[in-house]
Amino acid sequence: MRDVTVVGVGMTRFGKFLDKGLKALGAEAIREALADAGIDQRQIEAAFVGNAMAGLITGQECIRGQVILRSLGLGGLPVYNMENACASASTALHTAWMAVAGGMYDVVLALGVEKLYDQEKRKSFTALGSAVDVEAAEEFRRQMSAELPAGGAEGAGETRSVFMDYYASEARQHMAKYGTRREDYALVAVKNHTNGSLNPKAQFQRARSLEEVLASPMIADPLTRLMCSPIGDGAAAAILCSAAFAPRFADARPVTVRASVLASGTPRMGRASSVVARAAQRAYEMGGVGPEEIDVAEVHDASAPAEIFLYEDLGFCKPGDGGRLIRDRLTSLAGRLPVNTSGGLLAKGHPVGATGIAQVVEVVGQLRARAGARQVGGAKVALTQNAGGVLDDEPAACAVHIFAV
Amino acid sequence: MRDVTVVGVGMTRFGKFLDKGLKALGAEAIREALADAGIDQRQIEAAFVGNAMAGLITGQECIRGQVILRSLGLGGLPVYNMENACASASTALHTAWMAVAGGMYDVVLALGVEKLYDQEKRKSFTALGSAVDVEAAEEFRRQMSAELPAGGAEGAGETRSVFMDYYASEARQHMAKYGTRREDYALVAVKNHTNGSLNPKAQFQRARSLEEVLASPMIADPLTRLMCSPIGDGAAAAILCSAAFAPRFADARPVTVRASVLASGTPRMGRASSVVARAAQRAYEMGGVGPEEIDVAEVHDASAPAEIFLYEDLGFCKPGDGGRLIRDRLTSLAGRLPVNTSGGLLAKGHPVGATGIAQVVEVVGQLRARAGARQVGGAKVALTQNAGGVLDDEPAACAVHIFAV
Numbered sequence: 001m002r003d004v005t006v007v008g009v010g011m012t013r014f015g016k017f018l019d020k021g022l023k024a025l026g027a028e029a030i031r032e033a034l035a036d037a038g039i040d041q042r043q044i045e046a047a048f049v050g051n052a053m054a055g056l057i058t059g060q061e062c063i064r065g066q067v068i069l070r071s072l073g074l075g076g077l078p079v080y081n082m083e084n085a086c087a088s089a090s091t092a093l094h095t096a097w098m099a100v101a102g103g104m105y106d107v108v109l110a111l112g113v114e115k116l117y118d119q120e121k122r123k124s125f126t127a128l129g130s131a132v133d134v135e136a137a138e139e140f141r142r143q144m145s146a147e148l149p150a151g152g153a154e155g156a157g158e159t160r161s162v163f164m165d166y167y168a169s170e171a172r173q174h175m176a177k178y179g180t181r182r183e184d185y186a187l188v189a190v191k192n193h194t195n196g197s198l199n200p201k202a203q204f205q206r207a208r209s210l211e212e213v214l215a216s217p218m219i220a221d222p223l224t225r226l227m228c229s230p231i232g233d234g235a236a237a238a239i240l241c242s243a244a245f246a247p248r249f250a251d252a253r254p255v256t257v258r259a260s261v262l263a264s265g266t267p268r269m270g271r272a273s274s275v276v277a278r279a280a281q282r283a284y285e286m287g288g289v290g291p292e293e294i295d296v297a298e299v300h301d302a303s304a305p306a307e308i309f310l311y312e313d314l315g316f317c318k319p320g321d322g323g324r325l326i327r328d329r330l331t332s333l334a335g336r337l338p339v340n341t342s343g344g345l346l347a348k349g350h351p352v353g354a355t356g357i358a359q360v361v362e363v364v365g366q367l368r369a370r371a372g373a374r375q376v377g378g379a380k381v382a383l384t385q386n387a388g389g390v391l392d393d394e395p396a397a398c399a400v401h402i403f404a405v
Numbered sequence: 406m407r408d409v410t411v412v413g414v415g416m417t418r419f420g421k422f423l424d425k426g427l428k429a430l431g432a433e434a435i436r437e438a439l440a441d442a443g444i445d446q447r448q449i450e451a452a453f454v455g456n457a458m459a460g461l462i463t464g465q466e467c468i469r470g471q472v473i474l475r476s477l478g479l480g481g482l483p484v485y486n487m488e489n490a491c492a493s494a495s496t497a498l499h500t501a502w503m504a505v506a507g508g509m510y511d512v513v514l515a516l517g518v519e520k521l522y523d524q525e526k527r528k529s530f531t532a533l534g535s536a537v538d539v540e541a542a543e544e545f546r547r548q549m550s551a552e553l554p555a556g557g558a559e560g561a562g563e564t565r566s567v568f569m570d571y572y573a574s575e576a577r578q579h580m581a582k583y584g585t586r587r588e589d590y591a592l593v594a595v596k597n598h599t600n601g602s603l604n605p606k607a608q609f610q611r612a613r614s615l616e617e618v619l620a621s622p623m624i625a626d627p628l629t630r631l632m633c634s635p636i637g638d639g640a641a642a643a644i645l646c647s648a649a650f651a652p653r654f655a656d657a658r659p660v661t662v663r664a665s666v667l668a669s670g671t672p673r674m675g676r677a678s679s680v681v682a683r684a685a686q687r688a689y690e691m692g693g694v695g696p697e698e699i700d701v702a703e704v705h706d707a708s709a710p711a712e713i714f715l716y717e718d719l720g721f722c723k724p725g726d727g728g729r730l731i732r733d734r735l736t737s738l739a740g741r742l743p744v745n746t747s748g749g750l751l752a753k754g755h756p757v758g759a760t761g762i763a764q765v766v767e768v769v770g771q772l773r774a775r776a777g778a779r780q781v782g783g784a785k786v787a788l789t790q791n792a793g794g795v796l797d798d799e800p801a802a803c804a805v806h807i808f809a810v
Contacts, residue, residue, distance in 0.1 A: 001507060001508050001509065021540060023540070046667075052466070052467050053460075053466055053467065055458075055460035055461055055466050055535065056460055056461070056464075056466050058539065059461075059535055059539045060535060060538075060539045060540075061457070061458055061460050061461050061532060061535035061536075062457055062458065062488060062489075062490040062535050062536035062793070062794055062801075063488075063489065063490050063536055063537075063793065063794040063796070063801040063802060064488070066669050066670075066794065066796055066801040066802065067538045067539075067540075067796065067801075069669075070538075070671075070796055070797070075669060075670070075671045075672075075796070075797070076668070076669055076670075076671040077669055078667040078668055078669060079489070079667075079669050079801075079802065080487065080496065080500060080667070081487065081488040081489055081496075082485065082486065082487065082488075083467060083468075083469070083486040083487075083488060084467075084468065084484070084486055085467035085468050091485065091486075095485060095500065098503070098504055098507060098509050099503055099507070101507060101508075101509070102406060102503060102504070102506060102507015102508055102509060103406050103506075103507055104406065104503050104506070104507060127466060130460065130464055130465060130466035130467050131466075131467035131468055132468075133465075133472045133475075134463065134464045134465045134472075135426060135428070135465075135472075262451075262483040262484075262485070263481070263483055264471050264474075264480060264481055264482055264483060264484050265471075265480070265481075266475075266480045266481040267480075275481075388467070388468065389467055389468040389471065391468070391471055391472070391475055391480070392475070392480070396467075396468040396471040396472075396484075397468065397471065397484065
């Protein structure tokens with residue numbers, strides 16, 4: 001298969017935009033990516049469009065990509081509408097990569113877009129709740145509620161995602177098994193909100209203290225509100241092309257895709273066999289790099305504890321050692337391996353079907369040394385990890401990408 | 406890119422199955438395809454899953470493929486959830502083809518599945534109505550209603566698809582421009598219901614006379630009920646593998662994919678520039694065959710008039726000559742170019758996200774000379790055409806495949 005490069009990226013600010021629909025959000029990200037690549041949109045040969053929940057929120061259940069692209073004069077392109085819950089954008093990116101690497105197209109667009117806010121807030125949470133086996137969902141909710149410690153059920157109900165119950169359960173297990181502390185989880189939120197304060201595209205741009213994080217309202221013990229990613233609206237886009245084609249975009253400072261892996265979860269036998277660990281292992285093999293060579297990473301911190309589990313699953317440290325990485329500030333901007341320099345899902349925000357490509361926007365900025373106040377000096381190799389849905393206590397989908405300059 | 410073959414196909418009967426969900430339907434089609442290929446399911450490396458409307462009908466908006474595959478013990482496979490309205494299955498098939506042709510995988514599963522019937526019938530039509538630009542849909546409906554001749558509005562309202570208004574409008578234009586007759590459209594329905602009567606997987610297995618078709622209730626002038634595809638439930642699956650890998654499945658009688666093209670509609674300047682004509686032209690170039698070499702075809706007869714338009718768009722005859730093909734019985738089972746030998750969408754049924762692969766099930770059967778009472782003697786080259794959604798009076802998505810033995 002051929003080498004593939006990213007030659008342009010763009011994204012909207014993430015946030016609550018009740019006046020903007022899928023078309024307006026998508027168009028803004030695409031225009032920025034086209035301008036960044038210095039490419040005429042007529043050179044684009046196909047579009048891979050990730051979205052998770054427009055059917056339940058806006059009613060646009062079908063042909064989501066065509067509706068968006070037509071408004072930009074890109075209506076004639078073959079459109080691959082992709083879905084993988086919160087990993088929809090990385091699935092679109094991966095499929096776009098596969099199409100170029102395999103020789104089908106030379107220049108393609110990958111877009112992730114999501115409109116989660118609605119006047120009727122309950123719609124958003126119903127949609128988020130569809131990223132499980134809905135036939136079995138009632139049972140899932142019952143199990144999770146039964147596990148919640150007394151008092152932890154505050155804030156429960158239909159106006160929050162069932163995923164926070166899942167993450168809370170995992171967080172309590174990690175505390176019991178490895179001695180991880182509630183403060184470790186809070187430090188992840190502190191770090192990511194600090195990073196978000198430096199990112200003009202972030203939904204939240206205000207640094208938060210450890211005290212503020214711990215004192216914010218309890219969502220599902222031990223998760224306080226500031227340890228949970230918000231819902232949001234937004235879009236992110238990337239232009240991919242074959243490496244042979246990239247020199248035509250001389251100004252674009254192409255970034256090479258070293259690995260692109262998509263995997264699904266199965267019931268696991270411990271951390272090392274998690275879907276994230278399996279996907280990461282294959283990505284390291286495909287990319288010919290190890291975790292010790294990663295200079296900067298964006299990972300799926302849908303909740304603060306998740307980032308700590310991901311340090312372990314991605315091989316950034318040994319199982320159980322995740323809490324130490326955050327305590328020792330190794331993943332802070334000035335640390336050895338900065339993680340979620342964008343602010344992550346916690347602060348940059350999490351319009352679910354846009355997140356996977358927004359991660360790529362951040363690491364491409366880092367690898368091009370254009371990340372401004374968030375720049376990680378000398379970053380040459382970057383990793384992104386994006387997960388979606390839950391089945392069998394595992395993410396249903398997980399994509400890991402490695403990029404290099 | 407590498408040659409790709411289809412080594413196994415399977416499908417459920419299409420129909421109304423209120424007691425079967427996506428999992429049961431999908432599992433039945435997959436098991437049949439695996440058995441047909443004589444393959445151990447552990448050899449499958451990835452799954453491409455087409456579905457259009459489960460979010461609005463069953464609530465399973467996300468990770469539709471994972472939920473189905475897990476129930477079969479295929480939970481760990483990378484899953485590409487694909488959507489393109491009524492062309493969702495052919496989009497999944499095309500993407501599966503691209504993945505194998507490009508060298509990413511050797512053996513993959515493509516599945517199309519749809520559950521349209523619900524206790525609450527209105528849900529189905531709301532879902533079908535989401536295959537247009539929903540923001541502009543109100544305007545679309547107004548335009549279509551204004552065009553309906555007096556009396557043609559009988560049966561209109563919220564319990565039928567807006568697409569029948571679209572097709573009726575196109576049918577009236579064809580009559581005015583080319584002298585096509587209401588009876589020509591009815592003959593398509595007669596042919597396809599005759600074919601369906603020979604297909605044990607068809608939703609409707611009863612031959613219909615010209616008089617019956619013309620006398621059935623008017624849906625949107627000139628379309629009577631028997632000229633409109635029904636809604637339905639069903640699933641269809643195909644196993645694809647690289648040609649180099651195919652000899653391992655010695656019993657499978659592999660069928661080669663000669664062309665696989667996906668396109669999107671743009672406002673057209675007449676029939677010759679339609680998205681179908683563009684996709685077909687590219688498929689003929691890719692496959693190195695012309696329309697005169699096609700021995701059997703399955704096309705998207707969502708309404709009876711559509712089949713006549715498709716004869717023209719696919720190059721089976723000159724623009725305006727479609728009515729003659731059906732009058733002269735050239736597309737009947739005993740004709741020169743049998744079309745919709747399965748019964749087509751009109752009689753076999755149209756569970757939208759399953760249709761594109763069900764077409765492949767039929768032509769693979771024909772090319773293997775296993776089509777029973779529907780067998781077309783000596784068929785060596787087959788074409789399938791599947792369309793989805795409507796934007797700018799064109800299908801939003803269209804896939805054309807050519808297969809050969």
